[in-house]
Amino acid sequence: MPERALRLAVLQTDARPRDVTGNLDRLAAMATATGAELTLTPELSVTGYGVSDDAATLAVPLRTGAGAPPSGAAASAAPGTLVLGAIERGVDGLPYNVAAALADGAVGAVQRKIYLPTYGTFDEGRFFARGRTVTPWTLTGGWRAGVLVCEDLWHPGLAYALAAQDIHLLLVLSAAPGRGAWEGSAAGGLFASAEPWEHLARAAAHAYGVYVALANRCGVEGGVTFAGGSLVVAPDGALLARAPELEQAALEVELDPAALRAARRPWSHFRDDDPALVRRALEALP
Amino acid sequence: MSTPVPAGAERRVAAVVAAVVRQALADAGATVVHVQAPDTPAGALLLDWLVGAGLDAVPAGPEAAAGGSVLDAHPADKTWLLLAGAPPTAALLPLGDLWGSRVAALASGWQAPPAVAALVERCGGVDALDGALMAWIDGRAGADDALHGLPAGAASALREAFEEGRLHRRRAGLVPKLGGRTVGIDLFD
Numbered sequence: 122m123p124e125r126a127l128r129l130a131v132l133q134t135d136a137r138p139r140d141v142t143g144n145l146d147r148l149a150a151m152a153t154a155t156g157a158e159l160t161l162t163p164e165l166s167v168t169g170y171g172v173s174d175d176a177a178t179l180a181v182p183l184r185t186g187a188g189a190p191p192s193g194a195a196a197s198a199a200p201g202t203l204v205l206g207a208i209e210r211g212v213d214g215l216p217y218n219v220a221a222a223l224a225d226g227a228v229g230a231v232q233r234k235i236y237l238p239t240y241g242t243f244d245e246g247r248f249f250a251r252g253r254t255v256t257p258w259t260l261t262g263g264w265r266a267g268v269l270v271c272e273d274l275w276h277p278g279l280a281y282a283l284a285a286q287d288i289h290l291l292l293v294l295s296a297a298p299g300r301g302a303w304e305g306s307a308a309g310g311l312f313a314s315a316e317p318w319e320h321l322a323r324a325a326a327h328a329y330g331v332y333v334a335l336a337n338r339c340g341v342e343g344g345v346t347f348a349g350g351s352l353v354v355a356p357d358g359a360l361l362a363r364a365p366e367l368e369q370a371a372l373e374v375e376l377d378p379a380a381l382r383a384a385r386r387p388w389s390h391f392r393d394d395d396p397a398l399v400r401r402a403l404e405a406l407p
Numbered sequence: 408m409s410t411p412v413p414a415g416a417e418r419r420v421a422a423v424v425a426a427v428v429r430q431a432l433a434d435a436g437a438t439v440v441h442v443q444a445p446d447t448p449a450g451a452l453l454l455d456w457l458v459g460a461g462l463d464a465v466p467a468g469p470e471a472a473a474g475g476s477v478l479d480a481h482p483a484d485k486t487w488l489l490l491a492g493a494p495p496t497a498a499l500l501p502l503g504d505l506w507g508s509r510v511a512a513l514a515s516g517w518q519a520p521p522a523v524a525a526l527v528e529r530c531g532g533v534d535a536l537d538g539a540l541m542a543w544i545d546g547r548a549g550a551d552d553a554l555h556g557l558p559a560g561a562a563s564a565l566r567e568a569f570e571e572g573r574l575h576r577r578r579a580g581l582v583p584k585l586g587g588r589t590v591g592i593d594l595f596d
Contacts, residue, residue, distance in 0.1 A: 341430035
């Protein structure tokens with residue numbers, strides 16, 4: 122268990138495609154204004170979402186423990202740990218859609234997006250290579266976080282794999298387009314598509330007794346309106362904070378180890394979970 | 408029977424349409440929207456939404472002010488764009504992801520090009536036609552399943568019109584995404 126509380130900020134930002142300097146300056150200013158120890162930003166918050174073939178030229182090396190790339194100088198000046206949505210150039214030379222933690226001017230950790238949506242509106246498989254593993258990050262104060270990028274939250278096996286590695290917090294970076302404006306959401310929001318995101322976040326929190334923070338971007342690229350509505354969910358599944366739609370915002374929440382303990386006392390599901398059984402079942406698949 | 412309008416639907420759709428038009432103006436360095444066909448129910452509705460959102464939108468026409476750089480917008484709807492062949496020549500098609508039956512419900516009236524109007528009549532009304540199209544396009548049901556309830560001959564005429572629009576759908580103006588599959592953004596073919 123973490124030994125102390127953690128001040129988290131979730132930034133809901135717009136991102137201008139390819140304007141790395143402008144986007145980073147804005148992210149750093151917002152992060153500095155919150156003064157949080159851990160700041161989460163949306164998917165591809167550094168580069169913008171629809172960068173297509175430019176993914177290759179916008180990609181930068183992001184080696185854990187190495188210094189932040191020169192373009193990240195402004196972000197490095199922000200306090201605490203800043204989790205950015207960026208494009209990594211892997212040692213294989215390929216571009217990866219990643220979450221990268223910057224702290225004290227260095228790259229603390231990188232999580233690559235695994236499931237690249239390539240259907241309907243999405244073309245990610247044409248421009249990015251896919252990640253292959255999920256690995257928890259160790260943060261300040263004894264907190265352990267799992268990190269998923271957008272579509273990866275829709276593959277519950279990944280959240281399970283992280284929860285089985287004893288995380289306290291699930292961080293999700295997304296750039297989810299709003300859909301279903303005619304129908305709206307049950308909570309009165311602009312988009313019906315916001316509902317499953319909230320269901321998935323709350324289900325993961327409830328099932329695993331972890332905080333879930335989701336930073337979804339806002340703004341418009343072409344005809345696509347990104348939905349915003351970022352949120353933070355408590356380990357008992359309760360909604361702690363929700364950002365408005367269509368505009369930039371910052372959510373600030375103090376994460377409390379006592380809430381983790383309280384949520385896990387009455388709900389022993391995950392205590393009793395048996396990853397070895399799951400492994401055997403998976404291995405038995407034809 | 409007309410399409411029911413969910414509570415708040417007009418506010419939501421207008422907000423998304425205005426956000427996309429506002430960004431398009433910024434991207435193009437433009438300041439004014441000229442709304443074509445302003446005297447149609449859909450044109451008047453679009454003009455009302457854009458002005459209500461604080462955008463500088465005026466009816467297109469010879470008397471429209473020429474100050475500032477301009478983007479043209481046409482109120483063609485999704486039913487129109489899917490079935491009428493060549494889309495209207497305009498940089499913006501702000502209602503292009505809103506079904507004709509829904510425009511009709513919001514605007515208390517609806518106009519379509521003659522070819523689409525003829526299809527509507529064969530299908531027994533725009534609600535029936537759109538119901539079949541929604542199942543086919545947005546619901547991704549197979550065409551045979553989605554269109555089987557239409558009157559004899561109407562389904563094949565509708566499929567023919569849809570197929571003839573295949574090339575044109577790739578060259579349409581900017582359509583704000585509202586639903587699951589949007590002309591110019593999602594793959595249809």
